[in-house]
Amino acid sequence: MDSVLNAVPEIEQGLSDAAHSKITVSFTPHLMPMVIVALSIRGMQSTIYVEMAPGVTVEDLYQQLKISYKDEEFVKLLEKGVVPRTHNVRGSNYCLMNVFPDRIPGRAIIISVIDNLIKGASGQALQNLNIMLGFPENTGLLYQALFP
Structure with a gap:
């Protein structure tokens, strides 16, 4: 690369x-090493380029994301330097993310991954239903929904 x-x-x-x-x-x-099961590709990686305000560093952005998502069960900011991988979220309602410096000064790169069949659709709907009905947000979402 x-x-x-x-x-x-x-x-x-x-x-x-x-x-x-x-x-x-x-x-x-x-x-993108994807496993194709019954013609269904699981996983979406987003690469987000962020232009930071003057004086803001990648470390500042990392710390702000850490604070913002500290109480979110299904969004995890990884340890510094760890690249999120789609196979780590396969069959789950989790979103893994991290921040990296861009080669262009004043910019950062945020990489996030989800299982687009769970977090991107059905898991998100169930999570919202749980919140609307007053159930614990994670009800029915802690088990891997995989076949085969």
Whole structure:
């Protein structure tokens, strides 16, 4: 992957020359080892680029996310440096996330993963129903719903 990322300055130079102005490229290659079961791909990874306010650091953003999600059972901020992986959320209602520095100064990258068949649809509906009916938020959501 390093060889691919090393090509970014050349890509930026070529695009900048063609556009006659400075072009900055955000390029993130993803290796997505997915298991296909009955033609159903489970897992979604989101890569989110954040432009931070002047003076804000990646560490500041990490700490704010840690505070924001500390009481959320199904959203977990991973230890620093750990990349979220779709296979870690397969069959669950969890969202795993982390923050990384971007190569572009003043920006950060947030990576999150969910099982799009659970957290992205049915698990989210059940979680909302639990809240609406006054049940514990995690009722029916702590067991892996996988077949086969």
